Amino acid sequence: MSQATRLLPKLDRDEQKEARLGAIQREAALRLEPRSGAPTMPSASPEEGYYGLPLLKEPTWTWEIPLYLFVGGTAGTAGVLSAIGRLTHAPTRLTRDASYIALAGAMLSPPLLISDLGRPARFLAMLRVFKPQSPMSVGVWTLLGFSAAALTTALGEWMEGSRTGRAAFTLRAAGDAGLLMFGPLFASYTGVLIGATVIPVWNRNVGVLPVHFVASGLGAAVGILELRGHKQPALNRLALAAATVETAVGASFELSSDSVNQPLKKGPSGLVTRLGGVLSGPIPLALRVASLFARRRRAARLRRYAALSSVIGSAITRVAWVHAGHESARESHP
């Protein structure tokens, strides 16, 4: 017996261990032939692109941006409500509340936008140019115009009743003109902002996004007013229209067979999109239609539920679109 063999411990045959080695061998043998459907080595091909890696980069925006899209949509349409309300001599309490929603949105938007920037201190760099071909540049100037208008109106509202009646009227009129000009743009430009990009699910829907976002914003603005206790039938009519548009938009996505629209239907982004869609469209629509046939007290309650649903749905809808954009970029192929 050689030296080496004597140094080895005596080995008892362990059936269990032998069986385990056999199992490993069988499992390894399976790898010899790739089974159909089994994961294969990633490869580069014309269909999958470079190792199936996405062609496009995902949006770099943080949580502030979907919130801003919601706030802007709500504020923009609230501005329109307040200005037109005053034009048509709607109750002062209503128009005042609407203009305060517009102002709150206008004041909240810049901090949201600035804190999303990689270099917040350089926000002012946006104001060194106006580029009509850049929706973000147009948007920044729109926000500025809208904020100025909302502030002017609010100042006029605030001076109301004081000695400076004429000044208050002039301020309100100037502010209202601004709200009418910038309000609809402020609520809808964000559709172009995300629509005029390379993200497939966004640019495929560039035509419908402004409609979608304005309807969503209108639903939210009216919703907040109703939750504040306003019961004007004009509000119910506007909210009915908004919910109808939202239902139609949601249905058009559901019926679309376009594979680019998959992120709106499949996976987590699809779930969020559908949740936002149902809360903004069919639910408030049904509740409001029901309210038309209900007794006064019950009708008011139904409308409040509809209002709440619209506000939440509107916020979720913006989160959903950003979410879907990420999904769409991840799936992008050359």
Place this chain on the structure above:
Amino acid sequence: MKTSAFLTDSTLCIGCKACEVACKEWNDVPADLSGWSGLSYDNTVSLGARTWRHVKFVEGLPEPGMGGNGPESSAWNFSSDVCKHCENAGCLEACPTGALVRTEFGTVFLQPDVCNGCGYCVVTCPFGVVDKDREDGRAFKCTFCYDRQKADLKPACAKVCPTESIQFGELEDLRQRARGRVAELKKRGVEDAVVYDPLESNVGGAHAMFIVRGDPRTYNLPHNPEVPTAYLRRGWTSVAITSGVVLAGTLLAFLSSRARGL
């Protein structure tokens, strides 16, 4: 003023990554290596804020004449990717600060002292090139060595390329050279050599062209890159109509309730 361009000939590339190294060194670009990707020998995976030159490793089944050290070795195709410096550049159009500019050399330059990191260029680049650096906050991409060009020097990547796979020169000269090279390759039996220069798309051509074998999509070079400004008309038309409708609708809603004395 001359119009600068790159012609990256992947049939000459040996995958040495000297271009990546030279680019980082000249431009002071931080490292971007998070680990092994498992995708051939490519570990930077794609162009981004910290990768301005990126060598793609397209590995395939053994193919005579395309292997490594023996006939049974994998076939290799390497291609050094870079910002395309589009003729119609989505990033440049979208930039709200004017940080992105067209230089006197016809290239697209991102001025780091103006960029505020809004990230809009990231979602408007049809090639997925520009990206925001999360740590720095700003967006970054290939500068086409604007500083070196100003000093009449070749871009760093082109200078170090040991096989002249990366060629730097005047745009039309290189276009012609690319056509000649592909014709020559075909004559030598490399039937699948093609020039990638998206002249037919609305990008309108690139200042970085490529010669690759086979379908350019294999290298994540899109068949039909789109400048997203193409969507502006549809978007703003929709905004105009929607704005009109919401103004008229709101007016109508308020007037009709007033008419009923409510």
